Amino acid sequence: MSRRPPKACAASATIGKYKPKVKGSGPYEVCLSPTQRKELFGDQKVIGKSIGCGTFACVWQKDNGQVVKLTKDREDVEGLLSAKGSDRVVKVISIAELPASGLDVRSKKVIPVYAITAEKLTPLTSSQQKWLSKPLNSARTALLKSAEKYRGPAKQYQFPQPSELGRRACKGAVQTKKCETFISQFADAFGELFRKGVVFQDAHGGNFGIDSKGRWKILDLGYSGIKKRSIVPVLNGPSKKLRVLRRVR
C-alpha cells in the first residue's frame, strides 16, 4: 500500500488489471478507513508492498504470518465459502465486505471490495508454473468436459481414473512423476470441490500455492460458477467483528 495515502485513507492501493477478454476486469483504487485497517492488520505499523497480484486482487502479508487479500471478485468469495473444509483450498480465517471502499478507475463507480484473511501460501516458482502449464491445461479441459457431461447428483460426482488422467496429461513433461502425482491429486480435488457445488474453472499455475507443510492448495476460486448468495459481514465500524456468517441458499 502506498506510504502516503490520500487523506482519510489509513491505507490505500490501486489494484486490478484490465484484460479485454475478462469481464469486470480493470484497475480500481482501494481506500481503507482507520477502522478497517485496524480490524484487518491490527496495530501493524507498516503494511508494505503487496506480495502478489492478479487480475482482480492483491495480497498483503500480516505480521502474524497470515495474508489479507483485497479483491473485487465476489465469485472468489462465494467459491471460498462453499469450499470451506477442503484441505486442497487455502485456509480462510475470515471474510468481510468493505462497502464503498473501492473506486473503479475507468468508470469512476464506487464498488464493494472484499477482504479475505487467509493462511499464507508460497506461490509456485515460474519454472514450476512453466512445466505445469500444458499438463494443467489438458487436465482442466478433460475435467470440465467430464463435469459438464455428468448428470447424476453433484454430491456423488467422482472423476473416473485420476491417475490415468495424470499419465495422459503429463506425457512429455519435464518432471513426469511429479507432474502425474500433481495432476491426479488435482483431479481428486476437482471432484471434491464439484461435490461442494464449486466448479474450479481457472486452473493455472498462478492460482496454486504451497502451505507450510509442503502441500499444494488452490488460492483463487474466482471462476467457480457461484454467483452472489452468501451473507458476508460488513466491516465499516469498530463494533463489527470479522466473522464468516451463515450462508443463504
Ligand SMILES: Nc1ncnc2c1ncn2[C@@H]1O[C@H](COP(=O)(O)OP(=O)(O)O)[C@@H](O)[C@H]1O
Ligand atoms: N494465500 C496466499 N498466500 C500468498 N500469496 C497469495 C495468496 N493468495 C493469493 N496470493 C498471490 O496473489 C495473487 C493474486 O491472487 P488471486 O486470488 O489469484 O487473485 P486474482 O483473482 O486477481 O487472480 C496470486 O497469484 C498469488 O501470487
Ligand SMILES: [Mg+2]
Ligand atoms: Mg488468480
